[in-house]
Amino acid sequence: MRAVMALSGGMDSTGLLMRLLSDGYKVSCISYEYGQKHNIELTRACANIKYLEENGFEVEHRIVDLSSAMSIFHSALTSGDIEVPEGHYEEEQMKATVVPNRNAIFASIVYGYALSIALKENTDVIIALGVHSGDHAIYPDCRPEFYDSLGEAFAIGNWESEKVSFHLPYIDGDKVTILRDSLLSCKKLKLDFDTVFANTNTSYNPDERGRSSGTSGADVERILAFHAIGRRDPVEYVTSWEEVLEGALKSQLRYHVMKQNGTERPFTGEYDKHYENGKYHCAECDKVLFTSEDKFDSGCGWPAFSSEAEQANITQLKDETHGMVRIEVRCTDCDSHLGHLFHEFRGPRYCINSICLDFKGE
Numbered sequence: 427m428r429a430v431m432a433l434s435g436g437m438d439s440t441g442l443l444m445r446l447l448s449d450g451y452k453v454s455c456i457s458y459e460y461g462q463k464h465n466i467e468l469t470r471a472c473a474n475i476k477y478l479e480e481n482g483f484e485v486e487h488r489i490v491d492l493s494s495a496m497s498i499f500h501s502a503l504t505s506g507d508i509e510v511p512e513g514h515y516e517e518e519q520m521k522a523t524v525v526p527n528r529n530a531i532f533a534s535i536v537y538g539y540a541l542s543i544a545l546k547e548n549t550d551v552i553i554a555l556g557v558h559s560g561d562h563a564i565y566p567d568c569r570p571e572f573y574d575s576l577g578e579a580f581a582i583g584n585w586e587s588e589k590v591s592f593h594l595p596y597i598d599g600d601k602v603t604i605l606r607d608s609l610l611s612c613k614k615l616k617l618d619f620d621t622v623f624a625n626t627n628t629s630y631n632p633d634e635r636g637r638s639s640g641t642s643g644a645d646v647e648r649i650l651a652f653h654a655i656g657r658r659d660p661v662e663y664v665t666s667w668e669e670v671l672e673g674a675l676k677s678q679l680r681y682h683v684m685k686q687n688g689t690e691r692p693f694t695g696e697y698d699k700h701y702e703n704g705k706y707h708c709a710e711c712d713k714v715l716f717t718s719e720d721k722f723d724s725g726c727g728w729p730a731f732s733s734e735a736e737q738a739n740i741t742q743l744k745d746e747t748h749g750m751v752r753i754e755v756r757c758t759d760c761d762s763h764l765g766h767l768f769h770e771f772r773g774p775r776y777c778i779n780s781i782c783l784d785f786k787g788e
């Protein structure tokens with residue numbers, strides 16, 4: 427049983443490697459140096475290969491240098507003049523972290539390598555990829571239809587291509603699926619799960635000591651995945667685990683409310699009982715939406731305002747969900763959901779989710 431895979435040094439491919447080893451494959455890994463700002467991932471990949479070796483698992487590992495070819499590409503991950511965006515991993519601005527045609531290039535090389543092994547060793551080879559559904563929204567080259575087409579094209583363009591096939595065990599799963607699977611694999615292999623995942627990097631903007639910020643979209647996704655399996659991420663962050671977890675949960679809630687028209691639980695928001703003097707800005711685009719002068723205690727569990735700020739120009743839409751007719755309010759500038767507007771006996775009440783607001787005191 428022969429497998430070839432790309433080992434980025436991130437948690438998905440590392441989890442996949444554990445799975446292949448526990449399934450009994452002889453594995454050859456390729457890591458790519460492509461001018462990525464977060465090339466600490468390569469150091470971590472090497473550390474894991476060494477850890478595996480110390481525990482009796484021989485894994486062939488090669489680092490392929492593509493930095494000269496890919497230095498001409500435009501992406502926040504490789505170009506010094508573009509900032510790595512922060513926030514939730516499904517947000518629009520995360521598209522800046524796409525590297526043009528990256529997975530087609532990586533897959534081409536893996537395919538050529540797999541076919542070489544197949545011919546040399548006269549055996550069937552699987553190409554294993556750790557792609558999963560969490561990547562699909564922002565990275566079209568992680569979608570199943572892309573790999574189907576690619577596999578077809580490669581098969582047409584090569585002799586003896588029947589010896590090579592793609593294997594995507596996590597394509598319908600997410601990072602949580604991968605971590606759960608890795609817990610089982612590590613147990614079976616008698617490897618320490620925390621050591622294995624401490625030897626990974628997911629952050630697109632680690633500091634000079636290799637510590638993750640906890641704030642890039644990829645970080646947030648990873649933190650939430652560890653939280654979902656009830657474990658602490660063993661990787662080092664610039665602040666404490668409690669702090670990065672709180673930030674990730676906040677980012678998740680903000681995305682749910684502002685982009686998926688969700689509602690935070692009543693009496694939980696930071697600004698529900700907050701009466702300092704100042705302005706409340708849109709948490710997404712920073713526009714001033716409300717001022718403390720119009721804030722009042724409605725007792726409903728969410729921040730309430732009797733009026734919007736001058737020039738806030740908040741959008742009002744008819745909302746007939748949940749069996750009610752309400753007026754939904756959205757930030758006009760960034761089209762984010764904010765809450766609802768009710769016309770009551772005492773006058774208008776803007777009932778706003780705290781998580782959509784950033785308060786700036788006077």
Ligand SMILES: [Zn+2]
Pocket residue numbers: 708709710711712713757758759760761762
């Ligand atoms: Zn806004």
